[in-house]
Amino acid sequence: MTSVMSFFDIMLVLALPWLGWRLLASPDLFRAVVLFISLGLLMSLTWVRLHAPDVALAEAAIGAGLTGALFLSALRRLERMQDSERRLDYAEKREEERQAPPARRRRSKPIAYGLALLLLVFFLVLLGWSLVKTSVSPGGLGPAVTGQMGQTGVQSQVTAVLLNFRGYDTLLEVMVLFLAALGSWSLTRIRQPLPEEVAAPVLASLVRLLVPLMIIVAGYLVWIGSSRAGGAFQGGAVLGAAGVLLLLADVTVVRQIPSALLRWALVLGPLLFLLSAIACMWIGGNLLEYPRQSAGAWILLIESATAVSIGVTLAALYAGGRPLEPSALEEAGEVASESGGDEGEGE
Amino acid sequence: MAFLHNLGTVCILIGVPFFVSGTVGLLRFPDIYTRLHALTKADNVGLGFVVLGLALQAEQWNTVARLLLIWLLVLIGSSASCHLVARAALRKKIQPWSRS
């Protein structure tokens, strides 16, 4: 068994940098995006082999699914902005390259590659030297964490570290996500998509089947994060995927969500986290020092709120702009239903 | 019990070639519609046999239920997305391959 698994590992280890190189060296953006999705899938398998199921869950949800959909939609908008659909047709692109003057390309390539190789060798030597020079403490931090698990209120070591021992870091990370949503919202408004000429009934059924399941799985992941792999980020990522699916399918109900509700959902996680931190200080203790008996309950509350916020943040980042105000929504809805065909027929 | 275990092994050994044939079809078939066809065989039948084999070897009903749920989700997701891709391909007027 183990020798076959080492073949497996070797193949993974060889495939990953090769994929990374092909993806960066690809002249075609679309192909690079698809390679990136495949890289996410293989990375998730690698995390599994490295005994890190929490990271594998997050990588599968965010790296392979969400970021793939985000890049593909962004690619579409980029294409339209540059007024050229050529890049999606490989054959035409090859024609262009064949007719382009080759001399200018060939001169700069060896210099660039040589520099890159030099830098790579330099950093490898630096890394090796630092590895040799560092003294390794026996066992690392593992025994320290295991020894304190009884006081954390959860059974999973990862959740204990994330939400209890290093809860402050997670608080700041949640704030960073919130800032990202704020940043994307301050740049532009959502573009109202025009309805499809013919709505696809398969898509409507898919959304009806998958979205409730995704919400349930997200809740399951948040709940089971206290004892196994899971937690707020993973649950939030699946929730974000549900939101992206709703946005892709252009479901009518999504357009009618009042923007106040969206804003509150975005704020819920960071706000609750911050309030809990301050409340802990008030109850008696330091910032984010949960009372020992109810630590598990505090962590579950914070994780649930954070999962909701992360899900809404990811879906909002995919949507790419702040929501329209209700009056503008009605106008856009009227315009869309005049120009489109049977809009909202499945919903 | 050993009979179920061996039956499960046989099912898994049947399922893996379907995956391989799906990949071979993806590489060798001439146009996108035929490649879609090969792909869905791997998804439905290949994964179905692997799930069947693992379910026969599972030790708890909990595991069997989760395996079946995973198979169902892959079926739903992959068939819907393949349908949408084929529909988009038709609207782009990509011609199916013909023997001439």
Next chain:
Amino acid sequence: MSWLYSTAALCLLCAIVAGLWRILRGPTAADSMLAAQLFGTCGVAILLLLSKGLNWVVLLDIALVFALLAALAAVAFALRTWGGTER
């Protein structure tokens, strides 16, 4: 019978690596996307086999998340990148 799971997982990984060629070659964009879709399903199968072989139940959860999200990128491709009306 643990050789079964590891050998099957290895075969599926080989299938994934072979499918990478189709991504690089594919005459239309959809071929690349379909190959990525196949990787998702192969990944689910690999995770299921490993969960039985390594006796690790959490891999079933990861396979569940894979299965849920496998279709997402392909649907995004079919609706936005490749299809869809001009906006």
